[in-house]
Amino acid sequence: MQKLLNHIHSPSELRLLKQKELSQLAKELREFIINIVATKEGHLGASLGVVELTIALHYVFNTPEDQLIWDVGHQAYGHKILTGRKDIFHTNRQIGGLSGFPKRDESGYDAFGVGHSSTSISAALGMAIASKLKGDVEKQHIAIIGDASIASGMAFEGLNHAGVTDANLLVILNDNAIGIDPSVGALKQYLTNVKKGTQKQDNIFEALNFDYSGPIDGHDIDLIISELERLKTIKGPKFLHVITTKGKGLKQAEEDQVKYHAPGKFNAQTGDLIVKAEILQPPKYQDVFGHTIVELAKENKNIVGITPAMPTGSSLKYMMDTIPDRAFDVGIAEQHAVTLAAGMATQGLVPFCNIYSTFLQRAYDQVIHDVVLQKLPVIFCLDRAGLVGEDGATHHGIYDMSYLRCIPSLIIFAPRNEMELRNIMYTAQLGLGQPIAIRYPRGRGVTIDWRQSFSKIEIGKGVQLKKGSYTAVLSIGAMAKNAGDAIQKCNTPEDIAHYDMRFVKPLDEVLLHDIFKTHNTIITIEDNAVKGGFGSAILEFAAVNNYKNEINILGVPDDFIEHGSVNQLHQSVGLDADSLAHYIDKVLQ
Ligand SMILES: Cc1ncc(C[n+]2csc(CCOP(=O)(O)OP(=O)(O)O)c2C)c(N)n1
Ligand SMILES: CC(=O)[C@@H](O)[C@H](O)COP(=O)(O)O
Numbered sequence: 001m002q003k004l005l006n007h008i009h010s011p012s013e014l015r016l017l018k019q020k021e022l023s024q025l026a027k028e029l030r031e032f033i034i035n036i037v038a039t040k041e042g043h044l045g046a047s048l049g050v051v052e053l054t055i056a057l058h059y060v061f062n063t064p065e066d067q068l069i070w071d072v073g074h075q076a077y078g079h080k081i082l083t084g085r086k087d088i089f090h091t092n093r094q095i096g097g098l099s100g101f102p103k104r105d106e107s108g109y110d111a112f113g114v115g116h117s118s119t120s121i122s123a124a125l126g127m128a129i130a131s132k133l134k135g136d137v138e139k140q141h142i143a144i145i146g147d148a149s150i151a152s153g154m155a156f157e158g159l160n161h162a163g164v165t166d167a168n169l170l171v172i173l174n175d176n177a178i179g180i181d182p183s184v185g186a187l188k189q190y191l192t193n194v195k196k197g198t199q200k201q202d203n204i205f206e207a208l209n210f211d212y213s214g215p216i217d218g219h220d221i222d223l224i225i226s227e228l229e230r231l232k233t234i235k236g237p238k239f240l241h242v243i244t245t246k247g248k249g250l251k252q253a254e255e256d257q258v259k260y261h262a263p264g265k266f267n268a269q270t271g272d273l274i275v276k277a278e279i280l281q282p283p284k285y286q287d288v289f290g291h292t293i294v295e296l297a298k299e300n301k302n303i304v305g306i307t308p309a310m311p312t313g314s315s316l317k318y319m320m321d322t323i324p325d326r327a328f329d330v331g332i333a334e335q336h337a338v339t340l341a342a343g344m345a346t347q348g349l350v351p352f353c354n355i356y357s358t359f360l361q362r363a364y365d366q367v368i369h370d371v372v373l374q375k376l377p378v379i380f381c382l383d384r385a386g387l388v389g390e391d392g393a394t395h396h397g398i399y400d401m402s403y404l405r406c407i408p409s410l411i412i413f414a415p416r417n418e419m420e421l422r423n424i425m426y427t428a429q430l431g432l433g434q435p436i437a438i439r440y441p442r443g444r445g446v447t448i449d450w451r452q453s454f455s456k457i458e459i460g461k462g463v464q465l466k467k468g469s470y471t472a473v474l475s476i477g478a479m480a481k482n483a484g485d486a487i488q489k490c491n492t493p494e495d496i497a498h499y500d501m502r503f504v505k506p507l508d509e510v511l512l513h514d515i516f517k518t519h520n521t522i523i524t525i526e527d528n529a530v531k532g533g534f535g536s537a538i539l540e541f542a543a544v545n546n547y548k549n550e551i552n553i554l555g556v557p558d559d560f561i562e563h564g565s566v567n568q569l570h571q572s573v574g575l576d577a578d579s580l581a582h583y584i585d586k587v588l589q
């Protein structure tokens with residue numbers, strides 16, 4: 001029974017509780033999170049780990065006037081539940097429901113929109129400086145950041161600036177010694193030494209002019225409250241180091257923190273994962289990448305693999321397990337990952353730099369300045385391209401074709417299936433003399449028997465998948481499946497040709513001339529933003545070559561797309577097979 005939680009609809013109601021009741025509230029809040037995430041899915045371990053911290057923060061500070069900025073925001077479920085969203089929390093990450101991350105237009109308690117990591121210190125500092133300029137001396141500004149996120153360059157930039165201000169800023173480091181995968185790097189070692197009491201050098205945060213306290217037990221609610229009360233009275237930049245256990249309160253989540261970061265469905269009573277019946281399915285693109293790089297790296301000793309903090313998600317973990325000296329998890333450091341790859345390429349190594357499409361946005365300048373401008377043959381593998389589903393607007397990989405296409409001499413390829421991914425990886429490591437970006441989606445491909453022998457792909461060559469006389473459908477990447485299914489559903493499939501253009505850059509101009517000369521209408525299909533992507537490339541080709549064919553561009557509309565399952569989102573933007581068939585039929589009328 002949720003006897004306390006049931007009566008809390010806002011932090012002001014929470015503040016009416018006696019302090020001795022808060023441990024009971026923590027127990028209820030944990031149960032509530034577990035019960036909902038067990039069936040609705042989402043991020044689990046991080047929120048379970050900060051239950052006491054969340055309650056203490058809202059108990060001590062005057063939220064929403066005082067501003068809490070949760071870094072990444074995947075740990076903010078307790079915050080959402082305590083700030084008026086308990087009754088709709090079951091809609092978390094579902095289409096039309098709550099976002100999985102704090103969002104300014106969802107609640108006044110969400111001081112800053114998040115999703116990508118390491119922004120909290122800069123945002124909180126910005127707010128603190130603004131308060132000072134406005135003469136608001138009472139307002140508190142609190143960034144809560146994890147041990148993996150604070151190791152990112154952007155967090156250091158924020159600390160570096162904050163340390164020379166007198167801004168009223170509190171940075172709380174929630175140190176659970178893990179990100180999604182185990183935290184890495186020298187800072188992690190430093191934090192471990194601080195915890196063990198074996199740290200010999202100066203305190204890094206004190207050296208940066210922060211008033212440092214801790215480490216304290218982040219599950220001791222009374223201790224956190226008394227420390228926050230004390231810090232509230234101190235002006236200037238402060239740093240509180242809190243030690244927590246990711247997954248706290250659910251045995252399996254504490255024991256297998258990687259799996260229970262976002263475990264999918266599980267039994268809320270036992271904590272056991274709900275394992276789906278084994279059926280033969282096509283593999284995930286991620287696993288095709290992970291197994292293929294191992295296969296190639298065994299033959300080609302120059303191959304190295306790089307991931308910024310996503311070894312499990314990207315499946316680079318397979319290479320880290322089998323060839324550890326050539327596979328690098330560099331932490332949440334996308335900019336570093338790209339320039340590290342560039343440096344390795346100057347020395348003749350063959351770097352596969354695997355970054356989620358959405359997170360490569362962080363390293364745009366490094367792609368241009370450090371890699372492409374110098375023609376360094378880095379092989380970018382852009383995972384999670386397209387609409388990713390329940391993570392929503394912050395995580396969709398729908399801009400890469402637009403933001404990469406304008407960079408001179410960068411090859412851009414999108415595989416339509418597993419073999420195409422394998423073959424382009426094989427082709428790239430043979431040596432292209434220039435960089436390439438390979439973009440593929442989250443989740444399963446289309447081919448069960450995918451481990452076929454390698455063959456070389458000719459750069460800049462598209463393929464015809466189906467003949468047709470009137471309309472040519474040009475798809476790119478995994479959208480070939482939706483496009484092909486759509487054509488089969490159309491009233492007159494025989495009128496429709498289907499081409500997989502494969503390369504967004506360089507375009508197969510020979511094939512395009514043929515297509516434009518032999519078809520009246522052209523329809524392009526992509527799971528990138530409709531502005532500036534593959535379809536735009538085709539429009540440019542037509543304009544430059546003075547073709548007057550009717551051209552219809554289908555892609556993700558010029559709007560931010562929220563969360564939902566990938567299928568639901570494809571339906572909502574007209575990229576599922578039924579909507580595409582309906583569209584093509586109308587064009588053919
Ligand atoms: C720029 C960026 N890169 C990668 C990610 C993916 N990501 C989300 S949470 C996370 C780990 C965060 O670890 P930590 O900060 O320690 O928080 P914890 O999950 O342990 O609470 C990562 C790598 C991201 N959200 N943003
Ligand atoms: C919060 C965050 O950024 C990650 O946990 C992200 O949700 C991972 O996405 P995948 O599940 O696609 O690996």
Ligand SMILES: [Mg+2]
Nearest residue numbers: 146147178179
């Ligand atoms: Mg952590």
